[in-house]
Amino acid sequence: AQTVTQSQPEMSVQEAETVTLSCTYDTSESDYYLFWYKQPPSRQMILVIRQEAYKQQNATENRFSVNFQKAAKSFSLKISDSQLGDAAMYFCAYRSAGQFYFGTGTSLTVIP
Amino acid sequence: EAGVVQSPRYKIIEKKQPVAFWCNPISGHNTLYWYLQNLGQGPELLIRYENEEAVDDSQLPKDRFSAERLKGVDSTLKIQPAELGDSAVYLCASSRRAGSSYNEQFFGPGTRLTVL
Numbered sequence: 430a431q432t433v434t435q436s437q438p439e440m441s442v443q444e445a446e447t448v449t450l451s452c453t454y455d456t457s458e459s460d461y462y463l464f465w466y467k468q469p470p471s472r473q474m475i476l477v478i479r480q481e482a483y484k485q486q487n488a489t490e491n492r493f494s495v496n497f498q499k500a501a502k503s504f505s506l507k508i509s510d511s512q513l514g515d516a517a518m519y520f521c522a523y524r525s526a527g528q529f530y531f532g533t534g535t536s537l538t539v540i541p
Numbered sequence: 542e543a544g545v546v547q548s549p550r551y552k553i554i555e556k557k558q559p560v561a562f563w564c565n566p567i568s569g570h571n572t573l574y575w576y577l578q579n580l581g582q583g584p585e586l587l588i589r590y591e592n593e594e595a596v597d598d599s600q601l602p603k604d605r606f607s608a609e610r611l612k613g614v615d616s617t618l619k620i621q622p623a624e625l626g627d628s629a630v631y632l633c634a635s636s637r638r639a640g641s642s643y644n645e646q647f648f649g650p651g652t653r654l655t656v657l
Contacts, residue, residue, distance in 0.1 A: 433583075464645065472630060474584075474648035520583050527572060527636075528597065529646060531583030 433523050435532035442511045443540050449496075450506045450535045452521030461525040463497065463504045468534075469517040477519070480504065513539050543567065545649035547633050553655045559621035562652045566614070566635030573610060574646065575618050576632040584632055590616065620654075628656045 432455045442448035454463070465477040480488045480497050488495050492512075496505045508515055516539045521532040546565040554560050566573050571592050576584035587606065589597040592613035601608065605624070610616040620627055630653050634646040 438581075462644070466648075471650070472653075473650045474632070474634075476645050476647075479645060522583075524644065527589065527591070527644070529574070529584075529586065531585075533583050534581070536581075 433521050433530050433532040435519075435521055435535050437535045438533070439536045439538070441538040441540055442508070442515075444511055444513060446511055447507060447509045448511055448537065450508075450519050450521075450537070452504045452506070452532055454502050454504065454521070454523045454530075456502070456523065456525065458525045461523060463495075464522040464524065465493070465495070465504075465506045466520045466522060466531075467515075467517045468520065474520070478506065508537075511539050513541060515539050545633055545635050545647050547631075547649035547652055549652055550650060551653050551655075553657065554623055555657050556625055557622040559619065560623050560654060561620075562618045562631050562633075562654075564616045564618070564633030564649060566616075566633070567647055570635035570637055570647070571613070572636045572644075573616050574632075574634040574636075575608060575616070576634065578630045578632055578651070580629075587618070587631075623654075623656045625656050628654055630654070 434453045461482045463480045466474050467477045468474045478490045478493050492509045494507045518534045520534045523530045573590040575587040578584045588601045588608050590610045608618045630651040632651045633649040636644050636646045
């Protein structure tokens with residue numbers, strides 16, 4: 430069965446600094462997608478970044494980038510130049526054949 | 542483009558009462574998901590629809606939960622009777638047809654249910 434593990438329940442970062450959130454997953458599939466979602470206190474979940482498993486190049490979206498290690502089944506999120514608005518719960522998600530699996534989330538605090 | 546709409550946003554009921562949640566997905570999205578999210582946890586799938594067909598309802602507690610998506614557009618999730626442990630946020634999400642590229646999910650704001 431597919432599982433997604435986020436081993437950091439809470440993280441904090443100083444404003445303008447860089448933070449990395451960890452995610453590992455377990456699968457026997459070869460074709461899948463990985464996502465990071467952000468859920469601010471208002472609870473609307475929004476997509477931060479996505480990665481196709483068949484692509485070796487790491488995805489980047491402005492200040493957000495991933496380190497995708499397929500062999501290690503690792504998919505970490507790096508947030509550069511952290512801003513107060515980045516404070517939220519971050520969920521790593523795996524998708525295969527239309528089904529999504531989510532990790533338990535990491536609560537990120539940004540310290541002014 | 543309008544996002545995923547859910548109503549109500551908040552609901553407080555007494556145990557053993559029925560409750561229903563409504564979701565209208567993004568126009569053109571064939572796939573609709575209902576998730577349960579407990580505090581401090583990630584979303585857990587309850588049911589997934591492809592158009593009007595429930596293709597995965599293995600995690601739906603069928604003794605008290607039911608769902609429908611009669612015309613393949615909006616959907617209703619019902620709990621009858623509600624129990625204290627059902628207190629959670631119920632999230633609806635939609636995406637384009639499963640198997641298409643990216644196929645990211647778009648989430649609604651959720652319905653926070655409190656059972657007293």
